[in-house]
Amino acid sequence: MSKEDFYTPTDLDRLRMENELLAFEVRFLKARSGGQPEIAGSPISLSRMTYLEEAETDLKLLLRRIQNSPLGPVARTNKNFRTLNERYLKQPDKAMGMSPAQRTVYLEGAERDLVLLLRRLGRGPLGVVFSRRKSFRTLQERYL
Amino acid sequence: MSDQLIIAGFHRSGTSATARLLHRAGLFLGYELLEALPSNPYGHFEDREIVNLHTRILADNDQTWAVDEPLLPFVGQQRWQLMQRIIDRRNSEHRLWGFKDPRACLFMMLWKHLLPGAKVLIVYRHFSNSTYSLGQRHSSDMFLGRGSAHVHRRFWEDPDFALRMWLVHNNALLAFARTFPQDTMTISLDMIRDGFPVVWALNRRWNLGLEDVPIAEAFDQSISMRRVRRQPVSDQELGEKVRDTWRRLEELSGQTEMVLRKEVPVV
Numbered sequence: 001m002s003k004e005d006f007y008t009p010t011d012l013d014r015l016r017m018e019n020e021l022l023a024f025e026v027r028f029l030k031a032r033s034g035g036q037p038e039i040a041g042s043p044i045s046l047s048r049m050t051y052l053e054e055a056e057t058d059l060k061l062l063l064r065r066i067q068n069s070p071l072g073p074v075a076r077t078n079k080n081f082r083t084l085n086e087r088y089l090k091q092p093d094k095a096m097g098m099s100p101a102q103r104t105v106y107l108e109g110a111e112r113d114l115v116l117l118l119r120r121l122g123r124g125p126l127g128v129v130f131s132r133r134k135s136f137r138t139l140q141e142r143y144l
Numbered sequence: 145m146s147d148q149l150i151i152a153g154f155h156r157s158g159t160s161a162t163a164r165l166l167h168r169a170g171l172f173l174g175y176e177l178l179e180a181l182p183s184n185p186y187g188h189f190e191d192r193e194i195v196n197l198h199t200r201i202l203a204d205n206d207q208t209w210a211v212d213e214p215l216l217p218f219v220g221q222q223r224w225q226l227m228q229r230i231i232d233r234r235n236s237e238h239r240l241w242g243f244k245d246p247r248a249c250l251f252m253m254l255w256k257h258l259l260p261g262a263k264v265l266i267v268y269r270h271f272s273n274s275t276y277s278l279g280q281r282h283s284s285d286m287f288l289g290r291g292s293a294h295v296h297r298r299f300w301e302d303p304d305f306a307l308r309m310w311l312v313h314n315n316a317l318l319a320f321a322r323t324f325p326q327d328t329m330t331i332s333l334d335m336i337r338d339g340f341p342v343v344w345a346l347n348r349r350w351n352l353g354l355e356d357v358p359i360a361e362a363f364d365q366s367i368s369m370r371r372v373r374r375q376p377v378s379d380q381e382l383g384e385k386v387r388d389t390w391r392r393l394e395e396l397s398g399q400t401e402m403v404l405r406k407e408v409p410v411v
Contacts, residue, residue, distance in 0.1 A: 013303040013378045016303075016376055016378075017300040017301065017303065018300065020279065020300065020376070021283060021300040024279060024280060024283035024284075025283065025287060027280075028283060028284055028287050029287075053370065057337050057338060060338055061338050061339045064338065064339070065339070099373075100373070
């Protein structure tokens with residue numbers, strides 16, 4: 001075997017960019033072939049990931065709205081509400097630094113928390129009041 | 145007497161979705177809007193005349209849309225005259241008008257010179273997601289053989305190219321916001337996604353008379369994809385600069401939220 005059969009990659013930037021382009025190519029080809037492109041490093045489809053990200057966004061929106069509403073001071077006395085607040089509103093960039101697998105777990109947790117929160121709000125003493133809101137009913141239809 | 149509202153933000157930062165929302169709310173954005181593309185399925189909401197003008201000014205300065213270093217544009221007499229004609233026609237025909245073009249980030253001072261009363265809505269997005277989305281668009285175009293392969297390939301041949309572009313455009317916006325704080329409102333794409341009432345806030349601040357449109361009607365959450373991994377960077381110094389610019393943008397949008405928080409309608 002001659003020496004020319006080998007090549008030692010030395011340019012890390014070039015390798016990194018080639019790798020990134022290849023990842024885009026895989027994603028592109030999978031989408032084109034009609035298959036569900038998977039998120040790199042995560043066994044989850046792009047559509048499922050999009051759904052989970054929407055659930056996370058809806059959960060943040062709901063928490064913010066509760067916090068800014070007249071119910072805010074009462075809600076803040078609830079430990080579960082404070083935990084959700086801490087987890088999803090006070091550390092917004094935390095999820096960005098996660099590995100794909102960690103992020104998936106985080107987003108699935110957000111979806112579960114949203115379902116739980118919607119159930120509790122719907123069944124609580126103010127359930128009737130919430131159910132009058134179109135935005136709340138939309139969330140119930142989407143996630144419950 | 146006309147009011148003007150310019151929507152300014154880097155490529156792939158949610159400016160099209162924002163423009164779509166404001167267009168629905170009654171903001172006139174141009175006589176000939178560019179058609180939709182797969183990368184922007186709802187359309188760009190960019191006026192051909194304004195985009196052509198910006199493209200020509202860039203070409204006069206030996207640049208394309210992909211500016212990745214600070215630009216102090218030279219503007220010839222002919223271009224000034226065209227800008228003035230664009231303004232005169234819109235001022236005479238519309239009570240409220242504006243435009244959206246990511247290239248405008250680099251020309252905000254020029255427009256402000258001719259339109260001293262113009263208001264500017266700055267829309268920004270996290271560098272990681274903007275650059276990832278840019279990569280997605282150009283890789284798809286390259287694989288499909290659409291447009292110039294040379295332009296597309298640059299994103300994978302020139303380290304940190306997209307990140308430098310993000311920095312240059314957003315720094316230009318920050319400079320503008322510092323100079324004209326009273327005429328600038330800064331919001332992030334995440335704020336819009338989280339339900340920040342943009343139209344309501346614009347009306348509240350500048351009394352523009354826009355019609356309130358529910359964000360969900362005009363804003364498709366699924367079009368704003370995110371980078372799954374962390375942002376790669378070759379030049380660590382560039383990384384620091386980008387982080388600093390991001391922090392300053394976040395401060396500005398924090399001010400927008402703070403001023404309006406007390407008055408934002410609740411659920």
